[in-house]
Amino acid sequence: MTTALITGATAGIGAAFARRLAASGTSQSGGVGSGHNLVLVARDTERLQRQATELHDLHGIEAEVLTADLATEDGITAVERRLADLKHPVDLLVNNAGFGNKGRFLDVSMADELTMLKVHCEAVLRLTSAAVTGMKARGRGGVVNVASVAAFLPRGTYGASKAWVVQFTQGVSRDLEGTGVRLMALCPGFTRTEFHERAGMGTDNIPNWMWLDADKLVTAALADLARGKTVSVPDPRYKALMGAVKLTPRGLLGGITSKTGRKYGPR
16 A cells, blocks of 8 residues: 555544545546555654544554654754655655744744744755655655645735745646656635634634535645646635636735725634
8 A cells, every 4th residue: 555644633624635535546647546654643652543533443454653843953953854765655745734823924923923834835845855865866755735725815925835835846847847746735614613712713704615525625635736736726716716816906906805805804
């Protein structure tokens, strides 16, 4: 069996990736194969162990638990070390760990802003590097870096960090063309997860049509990865919205997204 390592694996999009990959993996040719063995990465050991047991019992795969906080040097180093293990190679890396801060710029402490950059940018950079080094040598592998449609909107540190993820992923993908290693930035919209609750953000004012299902999102994302896409916006509604964004002048877009952020974002 191939092995997938997922950060932020215990909830939301990360947990949906774990369920989908345990049930069936993507083959080198892009088709659906047998389930992946998993390396599940998050901060909560008890929750990881419970998830690993459930996936093993349900799908017969091996699920390894790695407790790591990617906001810390020790956490990033521990995952780098696992990705560099040549005896137990990782064939697919899903950089999913992330969070949001409640409040506008200057309302959020500098320490929290820097922690966000550590998780969203530094960890993604270092874990991608650790993974693709071995993948390139083996001539196969894949990396999914979870970004957001916020990457395409001028919306503070969160959007800026996700824009970095998209640009970084596209650049590395070009550099690794012809090596057998695929990279893709996944850019979902509002998704039913624990993300907003953990950030203390209200969601009652977000229209129902804007919400995505994590399991359907992951299925669409893996299909896009198999097709060789470097950026995936996995829903027709958000594809249409991002198409409109491209046609909107940046100055006007800044005002619109600021008002939208106040309406649909943190309260």
